Every structure is written in structure tokens, then in C-alpha cells.
Amino acid sequence: MQVAGITNQQEIYVVSKDNPFKINQILIIEDKMQGILRGEVVETSSYNKFLSLNINGEMADREVLNSLKNLGYEVDENTIYIAKVRLIVEAKYPVATGSLVRVPSFSEVRDLLVSVNPENGLVLGVIKSTEELKTSLDPVFEDKLCLFENGNIQLQNGVPFVFDIKSMNQYPHIGIFGGSGSGKSFGMRVILEEIMKLNIPTVVLDPHYEMDFSQRSGLDSKYAIDFKDKFACLQIGRDIGIKFQDLNTRDLINIISSAAAGTLTDSMANVIQSLHEYRDSYLTFERRLNLLKEAFEIGNENKINKLLQEAQTKGEKERIRDLEDMLEVFKKNSSIPAASLNGVLWRLQRLYRDGIFTSDIRPVENNLLAGKTVIVQGPIKVLNVFSTYLISNLYYKRREYRDSKQRGEAAEFFPPFILAFDESHNFAPKGYETPSKSIIKEIAQEGRKYGVFLILATQRPALLDETITAQLNTKIVFRTVRASDIDIIKEETDITSEEAKRLPYLTSGDAFVSSAIIGRTVAIRVRMAMTTSSHGENPFDELDDMMNKKYREAYDRIKRVLPIMPTKFISVLDEIGSDVAPNVETLRNLLDNLVDKGYIDYKKTPLGDMYVAK
Template identity: 75%
Template sequence: MQVVGITNQQEVYVVSKDVPFKINQILIIEDNLQGILRGEVIETTSYNKFIPLNINGDMVDNNILNSLKNLGYEIDENTIYIAKVRLVHEAKYPVTTGSIVRFPKFDEVKDLLLKCKRDEGLVLGVIKSTEELLDTLDEELYDKFCILEDGKIIKQNGVPFIFDIKSMNQYPHIGIFGGSGSGKSFGMRVILEEIMKKNIPTVVLDPHYEMDFSKNSGVDSKYSFDFSGKFLCLQIGKDVGVKFENLTTRDLINLISAAAAGTMTESMANVVETLHEYKDTYFSFERRLSLLKEGFDIGNEAKINKLLEDAKNKGDDDNVRHYEDMLEVFREYKRSVAPQSLSGVLWRLQRLFRDGLFTSDISKVENGLLSGKTVVIQGPMKILNVFATYLISTLYYKRREYRDAKQRGEAQEFFPPFILAFDESHNFAPKGYETPSKAIIKEIAQEGRKYGVFLILATQRPALLDETVTAQLNTKIIFRTVRASDINTIKEETDLTSEEARRLPYLTSGDAFVSSAIMGRTIPIRFRMAITTTIHGENPFDELYDAQHKFYEDVYNKIKKHLPVAPTDLASLLAKIGTDVAPNVDVLKDILEKLVEKGYIQVKSSPFGDFYMDV
């Protein structure tokens, strides 16, 4: 392998007549003047005798072809492999044409590929195009995981990609971008598995109910790991919720605003500020709102007084107390709030209660973080968005208060640093409009590093994620992305080259580019096989076929003792097996025909007509 053509300090062309080049492959250039130079293949092509020499693309011109001839390459006879190589570090002078080029040994490029020791970082997968380095790899880095390729499980086939998580203190926050089926959720699972191995406290907001780590994916026991004591799955309304008594007025406004999908008016906020009292329970606050609304519905004090007098005359003590309380609330607040806004607040508050938001607290989340666990919060996107506002704010400010108190030299109960991981993050911090959760996420994106709070934000649509948040993601992991607007956003926010950006729509599921300030350059990787698997991993068509097979097998087992049976006797057969199998004779006949088609039974002719018979 040699350098050919006109060179400069940044890019050169390298030619080989024996070995084809791979994109992102690292090569060693032995320049007689400047010594060892390292470069990365950014483009590659091949020429042979079947391609006329006057056909030149953007990459190869006549200067390179003439250089090949001068160096003794018979380009009219042999296949020639050509690579465009960008130097990792700019050379002092243009690279000498004719310099020998070779594949590196691991020690020669270790500093480019590894930024921390294996046991200090997250082992996420293998760096693409590093197969040639496998033989010279350090023992501690060899055969540590397996990879799924083309449906087959294979051993580690290159240098492991190890993410230096401690460097997040300097370069915080991770973004995971990729379209549906690109491997985005799979990649997030691998990252969370590695985080659990390190016992780093983490909160995961999971709208898809898929981040459960109890089911093994089928990896060899050599690579397996037991996560059973490393995580908790908690459902909103069942295991976690909001303790109403602990809510400040501002917290309550944020919750109701989130329930209103960001459409809460100033007048509605005024209702909460006016009627909410310190240490209110849900029921005391809801009753105050309901009494005031009922008072507005009745009309005025005179009408309420008349109802009160009627209740007294009837000796109805319950209604007497009810109208007395209503009169007191109505007199105090009738001029302070608008009836329509009051109705809007009450309706949203009652909906949050029906969703189970006020049935528990977040003590299990806090205890899980203190134990170094990953706490997965599951729930529908709408209610998860509402709950996230309260949860994130509470946890973040607990950590912030601890750090501020420590800085001042004051005693404060320890609260650990932690990571917040979101799937579908553009729903929590959208671009172009405000949501309650967006404000706290932006604050963490900008200030969280100081307090040891970090974000992992995954989304299919990076173009819809708030720009301030996107700009703070110092590490971006980019899977297959098709939409032009998303690719443009990625190009603006990363150091991906134009060539790499063009490859984004064609990446294989599980392949990704890692653009990170920690690494200093974009690294192409393939994620390792996850140790665990989602409950949604089953192919839906396999699920359908299995269900159909079970149905017909169950029907066959019910009717086989009644065979043979003539088509004219289907009504009596239906009476014997029950209408739970088929509601009527027509449906039963269709089922029998399907059983014939599937080979469970057969139709045979006899002097007395056709019969359904066992095989």
C-alpha cells in the first residue's frame, strides 16, 4: 500500500493492489520526512481493466491514475483499490507521495480508540473496521461480548467501544437519535445495562413498557449478567405517584398545566394560587373547588341561603353543613376567580386523580436511587409527561440542595448524583412551544453538570427536540435516520462529515455513529448484543401464527371424538362442542374447512355422502 497523487497536510490517496479498504479504517503512513502519520479512510473505490480510464468520479482524477502508472501499478490489467484518507492530526508538510502505508498494531492507535480502562467505562459494542487489530488487542479487551449480525450471534470481532462515563462531568449529556427500527431503543437498553453494572443511580421514563431487564436475550452464560437486584419497574398510579400534601402551589400549577397539555391560562393559574392552601390534601382542595363551582352554578348568596334554610326546616343535617360550607367558600372567593377557569381547573384535577397520580408518592424512586439502582417509571405518555414534571424537579432540587449545602459547609442528608433517561424525549422538551417538563429539562441540560445530574435523551425526531437541549448534548449516538430535516439537524449539531451524513439512511440496524467531545472525533460502532430483551421482542406475525395454531389445535381436540361427521350433521356437532368454539353452523363449517386445509382432518366420500374424518 502506498500514497499516490497530489497530497496535502490533511488528506491523501492510498492505493493497494491486494487488499480492499473499508470506510473508517485506520492506516499508518510511514513518511520518510515526518515519520509515522495516522489517517482514517473516508472514501474508497476500486478500478480494473473493465473500467475505461477516462471515466473519473469525484474521488479519482487523472493525476492519481498517472501517479499509479509511474509507481508501477498496471491499472489496465489488475484491480486497484484506492482510498481517500484524512489524517487524524494535520501534518507539518504535504505527505510524501510514494510513502509506504500499512495496517496498524493496536498499541499504535490505542489512544485514538480508547479513552478509559474497560472496568471504568461502558462497554457498548465494537468499533467498526477494526478487525485487523483483533490479533494485537490487549487481553483484557478480548472476547468480552458478542454481536448479533444477520440473525447470527458472533464473537467480538474488533476493538471494543468503551464510553468514558466519568468524562460526562466535563462533557455532559447523551443524545440517542434514530428512526423506527434503527436500533435506537436497543442501543439505549445496552447503555442502561452498562450503567446498572456500575451501580449508577438512574431514572428511566418508559412510555412503551419495554425497559424491563429480567428476561435474558439468550446470550451465552459467559457474557450474561444478573440484573435482578439492579433495577426497579414502577408504574404510575400503582407504585408511584404524587403526595398531594407535599405539593407547593407552583408544583400544583405545573401538574395541572401539564394535564392541560400546556394550555393553562393565567386565569386558571390564578384559581390554583387563590384556593390552594398549605398542606392541603387532595380531598380538601377538591372539595373547596367543588363547593365554589356549585355555588356559581346556583347563582348567588340569596339562593344558597334559601337552600340552607330549606335544609334546616327539613332537619337535613348533612345538607345543612354542606350549604354552610358552600356559603363560606362562596363569600370568600366569589370575586377572586372566574367560574369558567374554576371549572377547567377542577376537571383537570379530577382527571389526574382518576389516573391515579395522587395515590402514592416517590419514596420508592428515592430509595432506589440511594441504593444505586436503575428505577424505570412506566405509564402512558400523557400521564408520564405530567408526572415527569414533578418527579424531575423534586429529584433535581434535592440533589442541588445537597451540593449547595455541602459547598456552604452545612450538614445535609446525602442525595446521590444520578442520570435521567428519556425515550421519546421530544415529547418532554419539544421545539417551538413550552411544556412544564421542558423548563426543568432545559435547566438540567444547562446547569445539571455542576450538581452531578445528567441526561440521556432518545428520540426518533431530533428536529423536534428543543434546540437549547440538543446543543447541550456533548455525546450524540446516531442510528439510521431517513428524514432530511433530522439529518440536517444532526449535521448542524455534530462533526459528521458529508460522506457520513449520506450514509445515515442506509445504516444497518444496530450500527451507529458516535459523535462525542469525549472521543474528539466521530466513531462508527456496532452495538453489542443486549444481555436482556424486551417483552415486545416477539415478531407480531409469529405471535399471530402461534395464536392461530393454538386455536385450531384446541378445536381439533374438542371435535375429534365426535368424528366422523357429515356436513348435514353440523348442528348436532355444534350442540355437542358448544358455541364458545363457533357461534353458529356457518362459522363451524369454515373452521372445519380450515382444519382440512391445515391437515388436522380430511374429507372422504362414501355411498352416504361426504364426511369429515380424522386423518
């Protein structure tokens, strides 16, 4: 391999007559004047005089071809492989044409590929185009993972990609971008598995109920870990919720605002501020709202006095006096409109029906203190409401601990932690404000100082708040098709235009990692996960299994009454039960399907046509 054509300090062309080049391959250039230089392949092509194509001009630069002839390459007879190589570090002078080029050993490029040993970082996959370095790998990097390719499990075939998570202290937050089927959720699963291996406290908001790590994949035990004691799945409304008595007025406004998709009006906020009292329970606050609503409907003191005179029981009289008190509240705050009151009451009751105000967040805190990953599951709308309260409480507990420690005051320890969101554009949308977006933005900008970090996954980076996107110092980009999303990725990363063109065609599980921690973009293949999702089953296979189960169960009933003549269908219905076939037409279709599936046969006999045992 040699340098050919006109060169400069940044880019060169490298040619070979024996071996094709791979995109993102690292090469060593031996320049006699400047010594050892390192470069990365950014474009590849091959040239053959008799099989050339005209794509955007010449397939190979004319100067390169002339240089090849001068170097002794028989370009008129052989296929020549050509690579455009960008130097990792800009050279002082243009690279000398004719300089020898070779594949490096691992020690020569270790600083470019790995910065931390596997036991101290996240082993996320294999760096693409590093297969030639496998034989020179240090033992500490050998045989650390498996890949899943072409339907088969394959052993590690290159340099492992190890993310230095401790460097997030300087370069915080991770973004995971990719369209449906790109491997985005799979990549997030792998990241969370690695985080659990290091016992880093983490909270995951899971709207799809898929981040369960109890089901092992088909990996050998050498490459897999049992995570059952390292995570906890908690469902909103069943395991965790919001303790209403702990809410201050601001928290309550934020929660009800989240339930209204961020559309709480000023008058609605005024209703809450006027009626909410310290240490209110849900029942006392709801009762106060209902009383004021009823007082509105009654209208004046004369009607209330009349009701008081007509009241017959002590309890009824107390309730009417409460109505009178509520009417006084309305007089003092006449800016409370009935529509706003009804809006607050309706949203509050809906939250209660969703189970938001059951239990508390103590199980989340306890698991974080134990170094576990907590999976918070619930519908996206409920998660949006709950996340505002949960994130605020956890973040300010950590912040209060760090601030107290800084002041030299004693404080109860609360650990640093990671917050991971799937479908994060729903929690921090671009273009409008939501309560959850406000706290996420604060963490994105200031969380590093307090040891709170974000992992935000989304199919639509263009819909994620721009301020938050800009704070994601590491971005893992899977296959992305939409032009608007690709434009955002190009703006927010150092991905080149050539790499951006490849984004719509990436294989599922392949990704570009653009990180300030690494200093350049790295192409990786995400490793095989140690666990599987409950959504991993192909829905068409699921359908086949259910239908086959249905036919097996039907056959177990029908085989007792074989043979069956079509003229005897009514009597057969009584024998097999209406749950198998409620009418003659259904029975006929079922029997025909059992024939097609090979359970029974349909034969012509001297006694007539009949369904018989096979």
C-alpha cells in the same frame, strides 16, 4: 500500500493492488520526512480500465492514476483499490507521494480507539473496521461481548467501543437519535445494561413498557449478567404517584398545566392560586372547587340564605355555610371566571382517575439510594405530567445536598443520578414551552455541577428543543432518513458530509458516535443485548401462534365427535359447544381450516362426504 497523487496536510490518497479498503479504517503512513502519521479512510473506490464507471466525473482522480503508473502499478491490467484518507492530526507539510502505508498494531492507535478499561466504562459494541487489530489487542479488551449479525450470535471481532462515563463530569449528557427500526431503543437498552453493571443510580421514563431487564437473551452466561436485583419497574398509579399533601401551589400549577398539554391559561392559574391551601389533600381541594362551582350556579346570598333555612340536617347546614364562604371568596376575587374553574376541576379529576395522586415517589428515591435503575412506566400523557414533579423533586434534592455540602452544612445524602428518556421530544419539544421542558432544560445547562445527567432518545431530533440538543456532548446516531433530522445532526455533531450521506442506509444496530469525550466521530456496531424486550416478538409470529393455539384447542373438542357428516352439523354444535362454533357456517369454516392445517381429512365415502380423523 502507498500514497499516490497530489497530497496536502489534511488529506491523501492511498492505493493497494491486493486488498480493498474499509470506511473508517485506521492506517499508518510512514513519511520519511515527518515520521509516522495516522489517518482514517473516509472514501473508498476501486479502478479498472475495462470496468470503469463515470460517477460525478472520473472514478479515480487523473493525477492519482498518473501517479500510480509512475509508482509501477499496472492500472491498465489490474484492479486498483483507492482510499481517500483524512489525517487524524494535520501534518506540518504535505505528505510525500510514494510513502508506504500499513495497517497499525493496536498499541499504535490505542489512544484513538479506547480511553478507559472495560471495567470502568460502558462496553457498547465494536468499533467498525478494526478487525485487523484483533490479533494485537491487549488481553483486557479481548472477548468482552457478542454481536448479533445476519440472524446469528458472533463473537467479538474487533476493538471494543468503551465509553468513558466518568468523563461526563466534563462533557455531560447523551443523545440517541435514529428512526424506527434503526436500533435506537436497542442501543438505549445496551447503555442501560452497562449503567446497571456499574451500579449508577438511574431513572428511566418508559412510555412503551419495554425497558424490563428480567428476561435473559440467548447469550452464554460468560457474556451475560442477571439484572433482577439491579433494577425496579414502577408503574404510575400502582406503585408510585404524587402525594397531594406535599404539593405547593407552584407544583400544582405545573402538574395541572402538564395535563393541559401546556395550555393552562392565566385565569386557570389564578383559580389554583386563590383556592389551594398549604397541606391540602386532594379531597379538600376538590371539595373547595366543587363548592365554588355550586356557589357560582346558585348566584347570590339570598338564594343561599333560603337554602340554609330549608336545610334539615346539621351536615347539610354546614355544607351551605361552606357555600356561603366560597361566595365570599368569589367576591374578593371576581376575576375567577366559571369556565376557568370548570377547566381546572375537569383536569384535576382526570389526573385523579389516571392514578396520579396515589402513593408517592419514595420507592424511586429508595431504589436510587441503593444504586439501582428505576424504570417508571405509564402512558405518555401520564408520564408527561408525572415527570415534571418527579424530575423536579429528585434534581432539587440532589442540588440541595450539594449546595449544603458546599456551604459546610450537614445534609442528608442524595446520590448523583442519570435521567433517561425515550421519545424525549415529547418531554422537551421545540417551539413551545411545557413544565417538563423547563426542568429538563435547567438540568441540561446546570446539571453537570450537581452530578445529574441526561440520556435523551428520540426518532425526531429536529423536534427536540435546540438549547437542550446543543448541551448533548455525546450523540449516538443510528439510521436516520428525514432530511430535516439529518440537517440537525450535521449542525450539532462533527459528522462529515460523507458520513451524513450514509445515515439513511445504515444497517440496524450500526451507529456513529460523535462525542467531545472522544474528540472525533467513531463508527460502531452495538453489541448484542444481555436481555430482551417484551416487544421483541414478531407480531406475525405472534398471530400464527395464537391461531395455531386456537386450532389445537378446537381440534381437541372436535376429534371426539369424528367422523362428521355435513348433514349432522346441528347435532355436532351441541356436542362441541358454542364457544368453539356458534353456528353452522362457523363450524363449516373451522372444519375446512382444520383440513388445510392437516389436523383432519375430508373424504368421499359410500355413506357420503365427511370429515374424518387423519
